[in-house]
Amino acid sequence: MKLKDIIIERIKKNGPIPFDEFMNMALYYPEAGYYTKSDLKIGRQGDFFTASHLGKVFGLILSKQIKLMWGKMGCPDEFAITEIGPGMGYLAEDIMEELLYNENDKHSFKYYLIEINPHLENTQRERLKKYQGKIFWYDSIDKLEEFQGVLICNEIFDAFPVRVFEIRNNKVFEVYVRLNTEEFTEELKPARQDTVEYINEFAPWILEIDGYRSEINLAMKEFIKTIYKMMKRGFVLIFDYGWSNEEYYSYERKKGSLLCYYKHSVNENPYLNTGEQDITAHVNFTALKKWAEEAGFNVDLYLSQSKFLISLCDEPLLEQLQKEDLIQKFKRLVLPSGMGESHRVMILSKL
Numbered sequence: 597m598k599l600k601d602i603i604i605e606r607i608k609k610n611g612p613i614p615f616d617e618f619m620n621m622a623l624y625y626p627e628a629g630y631y632t633k634s635d636l637k638i639g640r641q642g643d644f645f646t647a648s649h650l651g652k653v654f655g656l657i658l659s660k661q662i663k664l665m666w667g668k669m670g671c672p673d674e675f676a677i678t679e680i681g682p683g684m685g686y687l688a689e690d691i692m693e694e695l696l697y698n699e700n701d702k703h704s705f706k707y708y709l710i711e712i713n714p715h716l717e718n719t720q721r722e723r724l725k726k727y728q729g730k731i732f733w734y735d736s737i738d739k740l741e742e743f744q745g746v747l748i749c750n751e752i753f754d755a756f757p758v759r760v761f762e763i764r765n766n767k768v769f770e771v772y773v774r775l776n777t778e779e780f781t782e783e784l785k786p787a788r789q790d791t792v793e794y795i796n797e798f799a800p801w802i803l804e805i806d807g808y809r810s811e812i813n814l815a816m817k818e819f820i821k822t823i824y825k826m827m828k829r830g831f832v833l834i835f836d837y838g839w840s841n842e843e844y845y846s847y848e849r850k851k852g853s854l855l856c857y858y859k860h861s862v863n864e865n866p867y868l869n870t871g872e873q874d875i876t877a878h879v880n881f882t883a884l885k886k887w888a889e890e891a892g893f894n895v896d897l898y899l900s901q902s903k904f905l906i907s908l909c910d911e912p913l914l915e916q917l918q919k920e921d922l923i924q925k926f927k928r929l930v931l932p933s934g935m936g937e938s939h940r941v942m943i944l945s946k947l
């Protein structure tokens with residue numbers, strides 16, 4: 597059965613479903629969701645690019661940051677790098693090449709990959725086979741044994757299912773997905789209690805703006821708690837596109853940030869190409885910071901990707917980028933016309 601028909605069946609049986617449930621099915625329904633299907637491809641042959649697809653620049657610079665963090669932790673023997681949702685495995689490959697394989701700088705670090713898609717795991721296994729014995733897969737963060745080291749989330753939170761809300765007459769409503777014959781359409785229902793609490797806490801000013809529509813990502817809160825529980829000691833490195841609270845819920849953004857990617861083109865209709873297009877929303881870094889602190893983390897840094905990457909570039913690294921013809925790719929990571937300002941970095945620690 598096609599994913600669209602599976603969702604239609606669900607709605608026929610249960611009635612209209614909240615948008616986050618629709619998005620969860622569209623992206624993660626076993627074997628049929630966008631991120632769980634067998635032919636998922638990220639990069640040139642897929643629907644979108646991420647920083648890890650720009651040659652080895654990103655991996656090279658992150659390796660430097662990881663070594664600094666290892667040093668701050670007192671250079672422990674037991675040290676693992678964990679990557680959530682490693683995509684095609686390029687970033688893992690570049691970091692391992694640098695830290696585990698480089699003859700001049702070889703470490704006994706381990707690398708854990710948390711991959712929910714078994715087909716993508718096979719692609720990663722093929723790409724990374726020379727690191728056998730140092731590299732381990734888990735299909736969920738809950739399965740990770742307590743670990744010590746650095747955990748990387750590159751463009752993970754923007755792919756979490758979000759709730760979509762709309763303000764009508766100073767009240768908060770949520771978007772539910774229902775059917776109009778055999779097509780998806782929307783209806784508004786009074787918001788769930790925790791959605792209302794979120795708006796009161798993070799964006800009470802929008803209650804005055806009739807028709808204001810945006811998203812909230814409550815799944816991030818639980819996830820950050822889980823990471824804290826799994827981590828014995830270490831750092832979390834988060835890269836994603838997003839804004840702080842006031843930027844996110846500003847008047848100018850009264851239509852929200854939900855976007856869909858299909859074959860490198862962008863649209864705003866999540867009800868098209870069900871299971872074949874990515875659906876994303878920007879990350880609210882203010883909420884992320886608050887929830888990370890509530891979980892027990894210390895928030896060490898919040899910067900634009902541009903400032904963060906440039907701060908790690910010393911002369912030898914720049915020379916290496918030049919020698920390996922990587923300067924153009926570096927520019928795409930740091931220039932405002934590339935990912936420099938749209939993407940932000942947050943570092944959490946538990947030491």
Ligand SMILES: C[S@@+](CC[C@H](N)C(=O)[O-])C[C@H]1O[C@@H](n2cnc3c(N)ncnc32)[C@H](O)[C@@H]1O
Nearest residue numbers: 631646648680681682683710712750751752755
């Ligand atoms: C936009 S892709 C980014 C992929 C990769 N990090 C990169 O930079 O190319 C988002 C990834 O997050 C993964 N993801 C989303 N929720 C997850 C979860 N709860 N646990 C593990 N991975 C998750 C998806 O499966 C997907 O591979």
